[in-house]
Amino acid sequence: MKKIESYLPYLAGIAISVIFGLSFLFTKQGLDDFSPMVLLSYRFGIAAVIIGMLTAAGIVKVNFRGKSLKGIFLLALFHPTTYFITETIGIKYTSSSEAGIMIALIPIVVMVLAMIFLKERPSVIQKLFILVSVLGVIFIIIMSGSLKLQGHFMGSIALIIAVLAGSVFSVLSRKLSKDFSSIEITFVMIVFGAVFFNLIAVIKGIMEKDLYNQYITPMTSLNGVVAVLYLGIVASIIAFFMQNYMLSKLQATNTSVFTNLTTIISIAAGTLIRHESFYWYQLVGGILIILGVWGTNFFNAEPVKNDMGKQAGM
Template sequence: MTPFHLLGFRFAIAFLSLSILRIIGIININLKGKNLKKLFLLALFQPGIYFICETTGMLYTTSSEAGMMIALIPVAVTILAAIILNERPTFLQSVFVALSVGGVFFIIFNRGASPIEGNYLGLLLLGGAVIAAGFYNIISRQLSLEFSPVEITYVMMGFGAFLFNLIAIYEKNFNLTSYFSLLSNKDVMISVIYLGVLSSVVAFFMMNYTLSKITAAESAVFANLTTVVSIVAGVVLRNEPFFKFQVVGAVLIIIGVWGTNYFGRPVVEKGEEIYEKV
């Protein structure tokens, strides 16, 4: 499968899953009279621009370079949150965000990766993905005052299904028979269902819910735990070797995530006057 073919199926399954839950009454989606323009702007950044830039950018860079660029998302979110939302991190929070990012870089460099150098188009595209992820965190936090997390997730999945399937069908020269034939492949379906239901619906719902409760910077830094999870999964599920430098990097990431949230400003419930105006 091409990357956009997989993304198209992934978000189609995600949107279909949420639509079924909506039809049988398990979730409630009410978008009438709300700020749909800003909600579609959010969906344009994530999953739209983010996945297009990340998927295309990785074609021109190494996986290590991509990992280092994506690890900068918490930094971008912290800066944008301070400028747009007036959510200025404390000094200690800034230190722990940097510590978390440093943990990711430490693991990547010790794997034998070279410093970022090479195809600037790929790095530019990955930079676009970082910025898109930053704006997604900011806009989702803003919209949490008006939309429920499941409503935000629903529109994101629908937009992703439309956009990525459109791109993938165009790549297939509009040959729909060939396009849908892969759905008969068991391995494809297992992967697509996992990515659509767990990695898309569940994960993005959790992200949107988290952004309605804590600051954008405190939420974004959790993304670096992906590196820790991937190391554990590789060792447990794929019998990959486990190195001391991975332990050091993982500890730095975990401490960074903990410190960013522990030393955050007091959490204030939505609607109270001293809640950060967004």
């Protein structure tokens, strides 16, 4: 039983990669009908209603008594707030596959942050496999001519900010897992996101005197509704729980490399669902990415001697 349980965090990582890989497509689909902020408001609004019902029913249990919420609110500012605003804008001005490729750069940033703040020490061979995975991403970018991101400068800048925010989230969530359960972290993230995004969307609609058309009319589109339900339930509730569970069980360096699998899923989904062309260099790059993911997790990092609180310096 213990051996089976030891594989669960890795299976969660794979499932998260699939969910987030498809979420790029659903986000792109949702943006056909919604503005970025309204799409996020519905996404987190639905998620907040669901998690609120689960909490009221006693299925989800949270307890914040005697706990300092400063760190967890800081986490929420990076993810979901900053991350999803910039990621959604990035997807709007580039493409789902390009966004998946850019987000796959997170492991490099996480590795640096984890070494500095968590004192995690990935082994030399782990670093090599992370580089192999990133080389796969770079190879795909270069061969597809995506380095210029089709000239969408605003989108590329937004995605770079998303990479930074996602990296900080990965490291900070690992540290906070000492004091908060994955359920409590997910609860705060979703409720914070729902309040923030809905508040901004409503204020924007009122100021522009177009609240009904911006906030209500898009929900008459079936494609828009499907996108919102997938993003709100699958990508926000299920994936967030799995992500925080994984982060509480594995080192930040190990978990972040799963991000690269998202690139493969986003390209595969684009090929099979959107009927985009699939080229040989995408296959080669995909093999390198998967090899990097396998190697980084197969060769465990050196054990960390100090406790997590001292490592983080927070």
